[in-house]
Amino acid sequence: MKSFVAAAAFAWFTVANAGTVVWDGSFTPFSSPSDFDKWHVGTYQWYIHGSGPTSSYLNPGAAYKNPAVTREDKGLKLTVDSTSHWNGQTMMRTELIPQTSANLGTGQMYYHFSLKRESVNPPGTSEHQVMFFESHFTELKVGVGSDPTALSWCINGQPKWSTPFVAGTWYNFAYDINFSGNTVGLWASTGSNPLQRVMSNQSASTSTNSADWHVGVLRLGDSTTEDWYISGVYIESGSLTTSIGSGTVSTTSTQTTVSESTSTSTSTSTSRSTSTSTSTSTSSSTRTSSSSTSRSTSTSTSTSSASGPGQTLWGQCGGQNWTGPTTCAQGTCKYSNPWYSQCLN
Numbered sequence: 001m002k003s004f005v006a007a008a009a010f011a012w013f014t015v016a017n018a019g020t021v022v023w024d025g026s027f028t029p030f031s032s033p034s035d036f037d038k039w040h041v042g043t044y045q046w047y048i049h050g051s052g053p054t055s056s057y058l059n060p061g062a063a064y065k066n067p068a069v070t071r072e073d074k075g076l077k078l079t080v081d082s083t084s085h086w087n088g089q090t091m092m093r094t095e096l097i098p099q100t101s102a103n104l105g106t107g108q109m110y111y112h113f114s115l116k117r118e119s120v121n122p123p124g125t126s127e128h129q130v131m132f133f134e135s136h137f138t139e140l141k142v143g144v145g146s147d148p149t150a151l152s153w154c155i156n157g158q159p160k161w162s163t164p165f166v167a168g169t170w171y172n173f174a175y176d177i178n179f180s181g182n183t184v185g186l187w188a189s190t191g192s193n194p195l196q197r198v199m200s201n202q203s204a205s206t207s208t209n210s211a212d213w214h215v216g217v218l219r220l221g222d223s224t225t226e227d228w229y230i231s232g233v234y235i236e237s238g239s240l241t242t243s244i245g246s247g248t249v250s251t252t253s254t255q256t257t258v259s260e261s262t263s264t265s266t267s268t269s270t271s272r273s274t275s276t277s278t279s280t281s282t283s284s285s286t287r288t289s290s291s292s293t294s295r296s297t298s299t300s301t302s303t304s305s306a307s308g309p310g311q312t313l314w315g316q317c318g319g320q321n322w323t324g325p326t327t328c329a330q331g332t333c334k335y336s337n338p339w340y341s342q343c344l345n
């Protein structure tokens, strides 16, 4: 595993080379936790969380962003606690996913975000999946590898690179994803330093249905309260913006109140589709092996798990209505409850 050397010693005088923002996960539109409950209005869907009020899990605020990031005026304090069980699962989850009609899984894209922890309410050392895709082709983790407190970048659940996760330091990342070439690489920096490539492109089963990038944290153990700080979330196509805080980046995405969600799957494998709707609406989501479109009068959300030959370690491998993989590429499929089976060692 390679390790990270902070880029502070490097002075970069490159001209910002901005791509096109295809989805903007800025927290600027969110003034209070309850704004996330209107999830069909903003750029995020908010339904993967525990039973408490949203204020227990999500708090937007100026103090919670990387001060170097100038493209938004707020960041997010995201909390995982002992109540964060979603949908009867044993895992604890506080996750947002994109709400957009944009295709977030085509060509060359850069998934940007900054992460921080503090010494108060730090992450525990059980496995945590952070800023992950449902198929886990790439993600960050803590609680894995030789140093369970480190932040590790993974492909298919396997750590490839890590950095000590020091309290009070902002870690900036861009997942460098070529959806055409099926490769993913990593760019990283700390504070206000420009992103530098820390891992070259590696082969991975890159795919997303544009609603399965989980901006948040899924933890498999621990029961303490943990606070994570997230800011600077956006997805860029074309060329990479390496500067942190390059000022405004124009966005092509628009916010919708009536959403039409179109999912096109580049995968020929099975997928799962879960639809959630507000009480005043109905939504439907159907899938074929190639593509699907769902439309509802209010909102529709779909999260899919495209699968390879077998599910990755910790992934779902069974449960009521589960149509994803039922075998495990790693570990064994263990029954947890009628709704959930999971690949475990």
Ligand SMILES: *[C@@H]1O[C@H](CO)[C@@H](O)[C@H](O)[C@H]1NC(C)=O
Pocket: 108, 178, 179, 180, 181, 182
């Ligand atoms: C992405 O992969 C495709 C197919 O291998 C390749 O033609 C293209 O040049 C790659 N794009 C970038 C930006 O490397």
Ligand SMILES: *[C@@H]1O[C@H](CO)[C@@H](O)[C@H](O)[C@H]1NC(C)=O
Pocket: 108, 176, 178, 185, 201, 240
């Ligand atoms: C890796 O991806 C980048 C796009 O960020 C591309 O410019 C570069 O050519 C790729 N390198 C290799 C070795 O594929």
Ligand SMILES: *[C@@H]1O[C@H](CO)[C@@H](O)[C@H](O)[C@H]1NC(C)=O
Pocket: 320, 321, 339
């Ligand atoms: C499975 O599908 C049935 C019929 O649509 C539904 O009533 C039930 O709630 C679903 N179960 C889960 C766990 O989603």
